[in-house]
Amino acid sequence: MNQKSTPLSVDVAIGITCRRHPETRAYQVLISRRAKNGVLGGLWEFPGGKLEAGESAQQCAVRELREELGIEVKPTTPLSPIAHQYEHAHVTLHPFYCELISGEPTAIEVDDWAWVEVKELDEYPFPPANAALLEQVQVDLRG
Numbered sequence: 001m002n003q004k005s006t007p008l009s010v011d012v013a014i015g016i017t018c019r020r021h022p023e024t025r026a027y028q029v030l031i032s033r034r035a036k037n038g039v040l041g042g043l044w045e046f047p048g049g050k051l052e053a054g055e056s057a058q059q060c061a062v063r064e065l066r067e068e069l070g071i072e073v074k075p076t077t078p079l080s081p082i083a084h085q086y087e088h089a090h091v092t093l094h095p096f097y098c099e100l101i102s103g104e105p106t107a108i109e110v111d112d113w114a115w116v117e118v119k120e121l122d123e124y125p126f127p128p129a130n131a132a133l134l135e136q137v138q139v140d141l142r143g
């Protein structure tokens with residue numbers, strides 16, 4: 001079968017883990033960098049991944065942040081899903097604001113990670129699907 005004629009639809013849960021900088025109290029979010037050699041290689045993103053069978057988006061976000069970064073998070077608030085047509089797939093992102101419960105981020109399945117101040121997010125290249133979401137985060141977490 002011609003693979004290009006097979007529409008691939010994926011649901012992806014992502015965690016936007018927030019904290020206040022220990023000293024400045026400015027809001028920061030946890031981002032990670034995708035492997036250089038894969039799809040959307042080298043771009044920054046909110047950690048997360050594809051839903052597995054029988055899993056809720058919320059459960060998926062918790063599992064992915066554990067697998068990719070070794071942290072335990074608690075999803076607090078869901079954001080509206082975002083659909084985006086890439087060449088490789090039709091992706092629907094299911095974002096959740098999360099609270100860090102325990103653990104120190106570790107680059108287990110990501111190339112790198114960073115706590116970034118919300119107003120500095122523009123300096124990091126993200127996948128095209130994230131544009132509106134980044135604006136939303138900047139509105140929600142300003143100040």
Ligand SMILES: Nc1nc2c([nH]c(=O)n2[C@H]2C[C@H](O)[C@@H](COP(=O)(O)OP(=O)(O)OP(=O)(O)O)O2)c(=O)[nH]1
Pocket residue numbers: 012013014039040044045046047048049050064084089091093127128129130
């Ligand atoms: N995690 C994440 N994925 C995103 C974001 N924005 C965005 O367009 N994507 C896309 C890229 C991919 O096509 C898809 C996520 O798939 P992935 O390959 O990272 O999934 P995964 O973690 O389950 O990885 P794998 O085990 O399949 O390798 O969603 C984002 O902010 N975070």
Ligand SMILES: [Mg+2]
Pocket residue numbers: 047048049050064068
């Ligand atoms: Mg992933």
